[in-house]
Amino acid sequence: MSDTTQTPPVNWQTWFAFIVPSLIGVFLFMTPVAVGDAMTIPIAVLAKELQQYTGPFIHALIVAIVCITGVFSLVIKLFKPRILLKSELIKHLFDVSWLWVTTRLFGMAFILMTFFQVGPELIHSSGTGALVLNDLLPVLFSVFVFAGLLLPLLLNFGLLELVGTLLTKVMRPLFGVPGRSAVNCVASWLGDGSVGILMTSRQYEDKHYTQREAAIIGTTFSAVSITFCLVVIGQVKLEHLFAPFYLTVCAAGVVAAIIVPRLPPLSFKKDIYVDGSTHNQDSEAVPEGKTLFGHALDVALLKAHKAPGIKGTVKEGVHNALDMLFAVLPVVMAVGTFALIIAEETPIFQFLGQPFIPYLELLQVPEAAKAAETIVVGFADMFIPSILAASNIESDVTRFIVAALSVTQLIYMSEVGALLLGSKIPVNIFELFAVFILRTLVTLPVIALMAHWLVG
Numbered sequence: 001m002s003d004t005t006q007t008p009p010v011n012w013q014t015w016f017a018f019i020v021p022s023l024i025g026v027f028l029f030m031t032p033v034a035v036g037d038a039m040t041i042p043i044a045v046l047a048k049e050l051q052q053y054t055g056p057f058i059h060a061l062i063v064a065i066v067c068i069t070g071v072f073s074l075v076i077k078l079f080k081p082r083i084l085l086k087s088e089l090i091k092h093l094f095d096v097s098w099l100w101v102t103t104r105l106f107g108m109a110f111i112l113m114t115f116f117q118v119g120p121e122l123i124h125s126s127g128t129g130a131l132v133l134n135d136l137l138p139v140l141f142s143v144f145v146f147a148g149l150l151l152p153l154l155l156n157f158g159l160l161e162l163v164g165t166l167l168t169k170v171m172r173p174l175f176g177v178p179g180r181s182a183v184n185c186v187a188s189w190l191g192d193g194s195v196g197i198l199m200t201s202r203q204y205e206d207k208h209y210t211q212r213e214a215a216i217i218g219t220t221f222s223a224v225s226i227t228f229c230l231v232v233i234g235q236v237k238l239e240h241l242f243a244p245f246y247l248t249v250c251a252a253g254v255v256a257a258i259i260v261p262r263l264p265p266l267s268f269k270k271d272i273y274v275d276g277s278t279h280n281q282d283s284e285a286v287p288e289g290k291t292l293f294g295h296a297l298d299v300a301l302l303k304a305h306k307a308p309g310i311k312g313t314v315k316e317g318v319h320n321a322l323d324m325l326f327a328v329l330p331v332v333m334a335v336g337t338f339a340l341i342i343a344e345e346t347p348i349f350q351f352l353g354q355p356f357i358p359y360l361e362l363l364q365v366p367e368a369a370k371a372a373e374t375i376v377v378g379f380a381d382m383f384i385p386s387i388l389a390a391s392n393i394e395s396d397v398t399r400f401i402v403a404a405l406s407v408t409q410l411i412y413m414s415e416v417g418a419l420l421l422g423s424k425i426p427v428n429i430f431e432l433f434a435v436f437i438l439r440t441l442v443t444l445p446v447i448a449l450m451a452h453w454l455v456g
Contacts, residue, residue: 018158018304025153047142058138063115066330070108073101093326107330110337128340132333136415140194140332147195148321152313155202158300165296175257177213185221193416196222198324201423210279211426212269216261218425219435222416223253224407232407235386236399244454245404252408252443260438265431331422339413343380352376363448366395371402378406379436381414397456401447408443411436
């Protein structure tokens with residue numbers, strides 16, 4: 001962590017290192033741009049271009065990445081070949097616990113069966129493995145490449161230190177997290193939740209977030225993008241209500257961000273860093289004799305002064321991208337496919353939704369029984385509730401509620417949940433399900449109130 005008691009050298013090189021990379025990072029990750037009728041961010045545009053360019057062979061490339069990860073992880077775990085373990089990068093990517101080796105092997109098995117259309121159909125059908133391989137992984141692949149390569153521009157040159165110090169007075173009392181997490185939130189809202197998770201994971205590894213802070217930010221601020229919100233509201237045939245829909249999503253998200261981190265399991269997380277060291281309560285204090293802005297600028301310039309050069313930045317970017325591609329894609333394939341199999345082939349999620357019927361009736365939600373069937377299935381995939389609502393629910397109010405809830409629940413295993421499990425952020429699948437249920441309980445009254453007011 002930065003020693004904020006130091007005074008950075010004020011010269012043009014330090015200012016250049018602070019301003020130029022930070023402005024490029026803000027433009028790429030946080031500046032809305034219009035593409036057709038939708039708003040997105042430049043990094044998403046670059047990712048889309050890469051996805052189209054690699055279209056003819058992207059699935060084969062992803063299969064190769066997942067299989068290489070599975071094979072190398074198993075070989076290193078069983079035989080510990082010195083020639084491979086000499087490389088810090090290979091050791092970091094493939095020397096993992098048996099739990100992750102097993103998960104990666106499941107991901108490899110699922111992706112091979114899906115790619116070659118062999119084995120049980122429930123694994124490679126259009127609603128399970130094929131959905132993950134064809135619709136989700138190509139998007140993640142392209143986002144990871146550019147986000148991984150270019151994230152150092154946002155992380156390493158003082159921007160987060162400046163914003164974080166300025167916003168600590170807001171983020172810390174409201175949400176119990178550092179001010180710098182506001183940048184994660186903006187990048188997620190404008191771009192993609194996976195970008196926010198990547199940022200959070202990297203900053204947790206770099207000791208900017210404690211275990212508790214990383215868990216809160218990863219499960220609270222890695223929201224879905226504006227673009228995906230448009231897709232969800234379009235699926236339930238309520239495009240004309242996008243403005244009140246997005247207002248509802250934001251209001252419910254803020255309420256959940258205030259309440260859920262103060263409840264178990266997030267409140268039980270320890271305030272220690274990744275290496276076990278304790279949180280320094282004075283690290284965010286403004287030194288005597290300095291203004292808040294002056295202190296924020298000093299911290300930012302010190303970070304810029306210590307930033308790696310071009311070579312170091314490129315090396316870190318490549319490591320980021322490889323880390324996400326090899327560590328996360330197999331986990332998303334394994335966990336996402338498994339969750340979708342449960343959603344498609346068993347009545348478990350419908351059964352789990354039954355206790356919500358009285359809650360929905362209390363909130364005067366029309367067609368409460370049908371709405372309840374969509375609630376827990378959102379843990380498997382965010383898009384499934386809207387698909388079910390579009391075909392089974394007549395009420396505009398209820399379809400509005402289902403769509404908004406599916407976005408604010410935030411944790412879904414076909415992407416965000418699997419990404420969190422594959423990252424270094426300290427959460428497990430049971431904690432994620434608990435957070436999912438808590439977010440459902442907390443946001444439903446807000447969403448129902450807004451729906452009755454704005455739609456009914």
